Amino acid sequence: MPGLGRKRRVPVPRSPAAPGGQRQRADRGEDRVNEIASPRDVLTVLANADRIARAIHVLAGLNIADLLTGGPKTVAELASAAGADAPSLYRVLRCAACVGVFTEVRTETFALSPLAEGLRTDVTDSARDAVVMDGSEFFYRALGALDHTVRTGKTAFDHVFGMPIWPYLESNADSTGILDDAMEAINRRLGKRYLDRIDFGRFSRVADIGGGKGIFLSLLLERYPSCAGVLFERQAMVDPATSTIAANGLADRVTVVGGDFLTGPLPPGCDAYVLNMVLHDWYDEDAARILRQVRAAMGDTGGVLFLLEQVVAGLDTWDRAKLLDIDMLTVWGGRERARHEWDRLLSSAGFALANEPVAGEWTVLECVPR
Ligand SMILES: C[S@@+](CC[C@H](N)C(=O)[O-])C[C@H]1O[C@@H](n2cnc3c(N)ncnc32)[C@H](O)[C@@H]1O
Structure with missing residues (x-):
């Protein structure tokens, strides 16, 4: 990455003022920056980026963005509406919010952010269905076998599922539905x-x-x-x-x-x-x-x-x-x-x-x- 030899300050993505909610002073992120001081730190963040991706996939699958269109909600309210475990949901939301996907406007209360808007299903350029496909089981298990592909030159999906993706889809209606929805969203x-x-x-x-x-x-x-x-x-x-x-x-x-x-x-x-x-x-x-x-x-x-x-x-x-x-x-x-x-x-x-x-x-x- 260019410029990493220098000491850099990488700003945390700004969250918007939360609709209908005041952030407590102690929680404010406006002036906060993450110090990423060295190439080694950047490398570590990138090597852990799948945690962030997974959090976003899960939040997309639970339709958390749609639940927040009317304004901020507590984790307890979100978990109840989404059928999730509140303490676990909190930790996932907190992880996503630290890169600007959702914003924690008060402790354990979250709102939409500009990045999280893209996970709503009712916006014309919604990324939600494509994100769900990225995090779907049939994608993720294949991605998890990337090392197999790099070692052998053979497609990981075929190795994990015992067949190429197209015949797999013929007998997996759920996966076909996920792919079709993602293709529709991308085409729109x-x-x-x-x-x-x-x-x-x-x-x-x-x-x-x-x-x-x-x-x-x-x-x-x-x-x-x-x-x-x-x-x-x-x-x-x-x-x-x-x-x-x-x-x-x-x-x-x-x-x-x-x-x-x-x-x-x-x-x-x-x-x-x-x-x-x-x-x-x-x-x-x-x-x-x-x-x-x-x-x-x-x-x-x-x-x-x-x-x-x-x-x-x-x-x-x-x-x-x-x-x-x-x-x-x-x-x-x-x-x-x-x-x-x-x-x-x-x-x-x-x-x-x-x-x-x-x-x-x-x-x-x-x-x-x-
Ligand atoms: C990535 S999708 C793109 C679909 C479509 N063009 C779109 O933009 O939504 C690739 C398409 O190729 C079709 N396909 C795959 N193998 C095929 C084959 N052997 N003959 C005809 N269509 C095939 C799939 O069913 C799938 O709809």
Whole structure:
């Protein structure tokens, strides 16, 4: 970490004035800073950061943020409403509050903070469902076996559960629900950004390959009333996707097709194809198989493929794709890719990039046949 040779003062994230609650002087955090005096201290904090992550996962699962929307509550009130053990809940909340997730406005009384707002379920950009997935049993057990992956090069999930994640999901409805909810929340957060960047109005028929329950396709078709859509998914997803699309009033504009995108065939005759958060779930060999299926379906009619993915940023740069890549390594058996890795993969499957994707954030890779 740059600058760590110097003595640094790392401020504790500020908590907002608590709605309806006065903080007692002895409890105030406004002037408090944590002294992180040496690289060794910083290292220790980072090595213990999973405690903070776990606390946040648990608080998200208990919906503590929703319980605080009306104002501060005591731990006893929160524990009673959430069905939790009050003394244990207190210690978890206190841990999260020391990094600004919730704020302890009086001893054993907590309120929302700007960071905790993101755990509410009733805000448009809620992170709650994605946080619950990050802390879910099927994620966490795989992450816990990261050392297995690093020693063997094999995906930790397969080692822990005895099968890859996709077949596992076929017979684990709870985990599927957690994944679907997280994907919906992520699409609601990122979908508008993508739709602001890509003019889908120039296309008449858009295929969303591995399109989940159809959240992104629904947002797209709502924005572009003259477009029709095709959603291609695993057979097990056909019914949930059909229901979601019907509930969004789009049944007459969308065809849902079940199948395997590794073997195809994919729906032909569309002028735009979308792979949204799909290719990073796969290593190059399988990612290239999926791309070749898209290329075959597209034919030579001038179609465009949009990858909604990340491009890993350069040396030592802070980039959340580098964190997500650990999920790809352990859970999914895939990878986040740097620009040269995307170029190589696309070229191996008959595509070339037609735009300059931004590195270090979710972005659009516009691909055309070579
Ligand atoms: C990370 S999710 C992304 C879902 C969707 N694009 C979205 O943005 O919500 C990857 C999707 O690929 C689908 N998938 C996985 N393996 C597949 C296969 N062999 N054939 C078709 N779809 C598959 C999954 O069911 C899942 O919905």
